Amino acid sequence: MRTIFFILRKEFLQLRRNKSMLPIIFVVPLVQLLILVNAATMEMKDITVSICDNDMSSTSRKLTGKFEGSPFFKITNFTHSVEESKLDIEKENANMAIVIPRHFERDLVRENKADLQILFNAINGTVAGIGSAYAGQILMRFNNEMITQWIGASNSPAKMNVIAAISSFWYNPDMNYKVFMVPAILVILVTIIGMMLAAMNIVREKEMGTIEQINVTPIKKIHFIIGKLLPFWLIALFMLAFGLTVGKLIFKIPIVGNLGWLFLVAGVYLLVMQGIGLMLSNAAKTQQQAMFIAFFFMIIFIMMSGIFTPVESMPTWAQTIDQLNPVAHFMKLIRMILLKGSAFVDFYPLFLKLCAFAVVVLTIAVSQYKKRV
Amino acid sequence: MKSFKGFVIKEFYHIFRDKRTLLILFAMPVLQMLLFGYVITNEVKDAQIAIFDKSKDVITRKITGKIASSGYFQISTYIENEDEIEKVFKEGYIKEVVVFENNFAQKLGKDGTAAINIITDASDANTANLLANYTTAIINDFMVKENASAVLPMKINSETRMLYNPELKGVFMFVPGTMAMILILVCALLTSVTIVKEKELGTMEVLLVSPLKPYQIIIGKVAPYVALSLVNATSILLLSNYVFGLPIQGSVLLLFSECLLFIMLSLSLGIFISTSTDSQQVAMLISMVALMLPTIILSGFIFPIENMPWWLQIICHVNPSTYFIVIVKNIMLKGTGFISVWKETLILFGYTILFILLSIKKFKIRLQ
Numbered sequence: 194m195r196t197i198f199f200i201l202r203k204e205f206l207q208l209r210r211n212k213s214m215l216p217i218i219f220v221v222p223l224v225q226l227l228i229l230v231n232a233a234t235m236e237m238k239d240i241t242v243s244i245c246d247n248d249m250s251s252t253s254r255k256l257t258g259k260f261e262g263s264p265f266f267k268i269t270n271f272t273h274s275v276e277e278s279k280l281d282i283e284k285e286n287a288n289m290a291i292v293i294p295r296h297f298e299r300d301l302v303r304e305n306k307a308d309l310q311i312l313f314n315a316i317n318g319t320v321a322g323i324g325s326a327y328a329g330q331i332l333m334r335f336n337n338e339m340i341t342q343w344i345g346a347s348n349s350p351a352k353m354n355v356i357a358a359i360s361s362f363w364y365n366p367d368m369n370y371k372v373f374m375v376p377a378i379l380v381i382l383v384t385i386i387g388m389m390l391a392a393m394n395i396v397r398e399k400e401m402g403t404i405e406q407i408n409v410t411p412i413k414k415i416h417f418i419i420g421k422l423l424p425f426w427l428i429a430l431f432m433l434a435f436g437l438t439v440g441k442l443i444f445k446i447p448i449v450g451n452l453g454w455l456f457l458v459a460g461v462y463l464l465v466m467q468g469i470g471l472m473l474s475n476a477a478k479t480q481q482q483a484m485f486i487a488f489f490f491m492i493i494f495i496m497m498s499g500i501f502t503p504v505e506s507m508p509t510w511a512q513t514i515d516q517l518n519p520v521a522h523f524m525k526l527i528r529m530i531l532l533k534g535s536a537f538v539d540f541y542p543l544f545l546k547l548c549a550f551a552v553v554v555l556t557i558a559v560s561q562y563k564k565r566v
Numbered sequence: 567m568k569s570f571k572g573f574v575i576k577e578f579y580h581i582f583r584d585k586r587t588l589l590i591l592f593a594m595p596v597l598q599m600l601l602f603g604y605v606i607t608n609e610v611k612d613a614q615i616a617i618f619d620k621s622k623d624v625i626t627r628k629i630t631g632k633i634a635s636s637g638y639f640q641i642s643t644y645i646e647n648e649d650e651i652e653k654v655f656k657e658g659y660i661k662e663v664v665v666f667e668n669n670f671a672q673k674l675g676k677d678g679t680a681a682i683n684i685i686t687d688a689s690d691a692n693t694a695n696l697l698a699n700y701t702t703a704i705i706n707d708f709m710v711k712e713n714a715s716a717v718l719p720m721k722i723n724s725e726t727r728m729l730y731n732p733e734l735k736g737v738f739m740f741v742p743g744t745m746a747m748i749l750i751l752v753c754a755l756l757t758s759v760t761i762v763k764e765k766e767l768g769t770m771e772v773l774l775v776s777p778l779k780p781y782q783i784i785i786g787k788v789a790p791y792v793a794l795s796l797v798n799a800t801s802i803l804l805l806s807n808y809v810f811g812l813p814i815q816g817s818v819l820l821l822f823s824e825c826l827l828f829i830m831l832s833l834s835l836g837i838f839i840s841t842s843t844d845s846q847q848v849a850m851l852i853s854m855v856a857l858m859l860p861t862i863i864l865s866g867f868i869f870p871i872e873n874m875p876w877w878l879q880i881i882c883h884v885n886p887s888t889y890f891i892v893i894v895k896n897i898m899l900k901g902t903g904f905i906s907v908w909k910e911t912l913i914l915f916g917y918t919i920l921f922i923l924l925s926i927k928k929f930k931i932r933l934q
Contacts, residue, residue: 213848221855228881232863232874282729283900301720309724316899317870318734319608319696325726326703333710336722343720356629356674357681358705360698362688363655370691378859385855393847401766478586481759484850485590488755492598492858497605501868503693505613505661506736507605529658532689539656 196412200420204394208424218390218428222382226436230374230444239267240324243287245278246271250298252339259335260291265327275310282314289313289324302343364532372447375440376527377500379433384494384520386429387463389487391422392470396483399474418559422467429463430456449534455527458540461547462523468554469519475561494520519550569777573786581790591756595748595798596805602744603810606868607736608692610700612640615662616654619644621670629682632708633664638700655687662686662697730899737810742894743867745802746887749825750832750861751853753795757836758853759846760787761929766846780929784841784922788833792826795833799825806898815901824897824907827914828890834921835886841928861887886917 208214242260246253260266269287272278278290292310301307311328313321365372398404407417433456440446470487477483497504497511498520504512515521522543529535529543537544582588615633619626634641642660645651654660665683667673674680684701686694731738761783764770773783803825806812814821836853843849863869864878865887871879882888889910896902904911 306721311726315728315731330706355679358702360684365688
């Protein structure tokens with residue numbers, strides 16, 4: 194026990210004396226939390242529209258007005274040629290263009306039908322798909338209004354049935370995406386500290402040759418490993434607590450669930466990540482190698498964790514692989530506990546899985562570690 | 567000049583003799599590109615939802631069928647009472663519950679209106695929003711089709727054209743960003759350790775007493791990596807073209823030159839980090855912690871820049887990746903020429919020069 198204490202003291206001293214390391218561990222994550230949380234919304238606000246009205250009739254103007262009045266669309270430009278509207282799309286001044294041809298009103302009244310063209314910038318397929326559904330609905334309503342107006346409501350053959358789709362958002366009724374992003378960014382930062390720093394710390398001793406000094410001391414392997422991992426485990430948990438406080442005070446994220454459970458889960462999760470870090474440091478010879486491998490795994494873990502894009506959108510094979518991704522499990526757990534107040538009965542399968550990961554990864558990592566050069 | 571040549575050759579040897587790093591260097595971008603191309607998308611596909619049908623009539627079944635066959639959703643359970651909604655959400659697998667009101671078909675027939683409530687688990691606000699939007703779109707579509715079946719006297723025919731991406735593939739949106747992310751992170755990570763490593767291992771002294779000028783040392787350090795990164799850029803472009811089906815509408819040469827420019831920028835950014843730090847650990851942490859998240863979040867890669875608050879939009883426009891993504895989308899998908907991207911290109915060029923100058927200035931020719 195005393196040995197561990199001394200190693201811990203050495204590690205903390207080393208950390209404290211490294212003037213450039215401390216700000217990276219504490220200040221950079223905090224700044225990122227404060228800034229990045231504001232960025233991460235995919236919410237579609239206004240779909241921007243460029244209108245090319247070649248008809249300039251009262252009907253075409255009325256139709257334009259319908260789009261203007263809709264909360265989903267925002268008209269950014271009026272043009273007089275299709276080319277101009279297309280240029281608006283190309284330059285990203287508009288997501289879509291509505292092209293009303295000449296004689297639109299005349300055709301509608303005389304020939305009983307009129308054509309209309311809608312162009313979308315479909316690089317963002319989601320915006321284009323949903324935008325076209327909304328546009329279709331507006332057109333349908335407009336069409337019906339026209340019919341009622343010209344033919345009269347009484348003998349109109351078109352009776353419209355309206356299905357009202359009302360969305361309600363539970364656990365986050367104001368759709369405050371920050372509520373989601375604060376835990377997400379905390380997970381990333383905690384992961385970096387847990388996995389990366391532990392891995393690099395041991396490889397550094399290898400590269401500098403100081404590991405030999407430790408190898409010739411009577412320090413037991415397990416003491417050494419605990420002494421190396423524990424400081425970062427504590428720092429990561431401290432960062433989590435700190436980040437949650439900031440989130441609560443500044444971004445007003447709700448903390449519905451039990452914080453005790455949250456920290457227990459986080460503690461186990463960190464053990465998994467540190468175990469992976471230890472495995473990496475066993476495999477790597479230089480800090481550069483350790484860093485590269487750690488970076489490789491970390492970015493995969495993070496991109497597949499459902500933080501930025503939903504896990505549900507991934508192909509099935511990727512979702513199967515994702516079962517092995519500790520970050521995805523932790524992300525899900527932290528969200529369940531923090532925002533939905535899930536109790537132990539709700540989340541214990543996931544938690545047990547994390548525990549199993551921790552046992553397996555740590556066993557392998559510790560048995561791989563050799564007190565030899 | 568001769569000593570410079572010798573130095574560059576030495577750097578090449580350094581890299582090629584470290585087989586493990588070399589393997590990581592070439593395999594990593596390819597694997598990441600392959601994986602992320604499939605994984606990073608916000609298309610809704612087979613999302614697990616529950617149906618709470620209080621009415622159970624012909625029309626609600628029809629709509630349920632439409633939702634189920636849309637490909638976006640998979641109905642994993644039918645629930646029978648209000649309390650169950652809370653329960654399925656807390657278990658965490660179901661993201662949305664669609665609730666049909668009582669006597670749905672009857673109300674629709676009689677009053678001409680009936681309501682569907684879409685309840686989503688908004689603890690993940692982005693996904694919730696997306697799911698609700700898709701469901702609304704399906705319902706709207708159903709409604710439009712039902713109403714259109716009647717013969718109308720005055721009909722507006724609308725023709726919808728999806729420009730640049732007629733099949734609405736999700737990869738078109740995300741692959742350019744993935745390219746930017748992999749290139750800038752790998753390149754910056756590579757060079758960020760080069761100079762600081764010599765400092766840390768004490769070999770810097772040897773370099774400093776050699777006749778090499780600081781700018782020669784810096785350029786000599788970057789040169790081998792330019793060659794290596796070009797291999798990476800090529801493989802990434804090939805993958806996005808052949809595996810993910812992104813067209814290259816514009817000039818291939820132009821696209822390749824822009825990639826080269828972006829690589830130079832990232833490498834010089836790495837060198838700049840390297841000259842400003844004094845341990846590998848710090849250098850690598852900076853290039854990871856400080857570069858990774860901004861590249862993902864503040865570049866328009868996943869989250870649209872126009873949705874952000876104005877002060878964040880300014881930060882996005884300081885981020886070089888933002889410009890590279892615009893360039894790639896323009897050349898690959900829209901097929902525009904140099905005229906439409908000269909501004910962005912100029913900015914990337916300016917950044918490269920700036921980082922190189924800063925590195926030369928920061929480079930200390932004295933030992934501390």
